[in-house]
Amino acid sequence: MSKKHRLKAAELLALTCEDGYLFHDAKGKPVELPQPAAPLADTHGHLTHFRQHNPAEALARASLAGVGLLGVPVDPVGDARDPRWLLSALDAWIENAHTCIDELRSWGVQPCLENPYELLDHVHLWVGVHPYGAAEFNQSKAAHKALHELLSCSRTVGIGEFGLDYGPYNQVDPKEQMQAFREQLLLAHELDLPVELHIRDADGDAEASAHKNAAQLLEELGVPKAGCDLHCYTSDARVMEPFVELGCYVAFGGAATFPRSQDIREAASLCPSHLLLSETDSPYMAPMPLRGMECEPAMVSFSADLLATVREECGSGTRDETYRSLWANAHRLFGLEA
Ligand SMILES: [Zn+2]
Numbered sequence: 001m002s003k004k005h006r007l008k009a010a011e012l013l014a015l016t017c018e019d020g021y022l023f024h025d026a027k028g029k030p031v032e033l034p035q036p037a038a039p040l041a042d043t044h045g046h047l048t049h050f051r052q053h054n055p056a057e058a059l060a061r062a063s064l065a066g067v068g069l070l071g072v073p074v075d076p077v078g079d080a081r082d083p084r085w086l087l088s089a090l091d092a093w094i095e096n097a098h099t100c101i102d103e104l105r106s107w108g109v110q111p112c113l114e115n116p117y118e119l120l121d122h123v124h125l126w127v128g129v130h131p132y133g134a135a136e137f138n139q140s141k142a143a144h145k146a147l148h149e150l151l152s153c154s155r156t157v158g159i160g161e162f163g164l165d166y167g168p169y170n171q172v173d174p175k176e177q178m179q180a181f182r183e184q185l186l187l188a189h190e191l192d193l194p195v196e197l198h199i200r201d202a203d204g205d206a207e208a209s210a211h212k213n214a215a216q217l218l219e220e221l222g223v224p225k226a227g228c229d230l231h232c233y234t235s236d237a238r239v240m241e242p243f244v245e246l247g248c249y250v251a252f253g254g255a256a257t258f259p260r261s262q263d264i265r266e267a268a269s270l271c272p273s274h275l276l277l278s279e280t281d282s283p284y285m286a287p288m289p290l291r292g293m294e295c296e297p298a299m300v301s302f303s304a305d306l307l308a309t310v311r312e313e314c315g316s317g318t319r320d321e322t323y324r325s326l327w328a329n330a331h332r333l334f335g336l337e338a
Pocket residue numbers: 044046073161281
């Protein structure tokens with residue numbers, strides 16, 4: 001956070017806080033954060049995938065933006081091959097975030113929460129193997145060992161992200177993906193833990209096969225009693241319907257704010273209030289008006305604001321009701337008291 005930090009020009013513009021603003025657009029103009037009507041929850045924000053940002057500073061900015069609860073997904077076949085390193089790095093980021101919060105406040109940033117350090121006691125882990133790592137997971141004893149080691153950590157609240165990814169970036173055989181999906185879903189049942197699912201259809205697949213196969217498996221094995229979250233929901237209301245009928249939560253993030261995402265916004269306005277969640281999937285898909293920048297958990301502020309707006313417009317709930325539901329639902333999914 002030191003002003004001596006050498007940041008690239010665009011990043012300097014995006015993050016300089018000397019004027020008391022947490023974020024700036026690509027032209028360096030300060031961006032006002034929406035005032036949340038309740039503390040904010042980012043149910044799915046990676047801290048280990050940043051290319052430019054620093055996790056401790058990201059935690060500090062999230063704290064000041066009003067985020068009071070964060071779920072960090074980690075993957076025993078990806079960023080969590082070495083659980084001990086990961087857990088001690090996380091402790092250090094949280095520790096350093098205290099100092100970063102103080103520094104940002106000294107620059108005039110006003111905290112949205114009464115206790116600006118609240119988030120630092122509420123950083124939780126989701127542990128699971130993404131469909132990208134399914135084939136390796138199916139054969140790897142070390143990955144299974146790391147998964148169980150992380151599941152026993154006191155920060156861990158559930159299993160995720162796992163699921164099916166038939167998109168263009170995943171070359172893993174669908175059968176291998178299904179095997180890893182099934183195994184992790186069964187484990188959630190066995191341990192009575194909630195799950196966060198990553199489900200992505202192939203481009204242009206009108207059948208939504210990944211979603212169809214995922215719903216079928218949930219029907220066969222049952223939805224974990226502790227909860228099931230369709231993370232980073234980017235499909236329409238029709239694809240969402242069977243999951244809502246099964247009682248799954250649906251998490252909306254940056255993609256819902258993009259101008260062409262009318263179908264996602266329609267799903268967000270029709271999702272029952274007790275199943276609605278907010279997330280960032282940071283560092284991916286920063287919401288408008290910061291689209292294109294590296295996303296951080298603080299930016300859940302914009303996605304929550306969008307959800308509150310579209311739901312008020314269509315009569316699904318007042319702004320206050322939406323903010324309160326987002327906070328309460330995240331706690332229920334995480335197995336925590338709100
Ligand atoms: Zn993710």
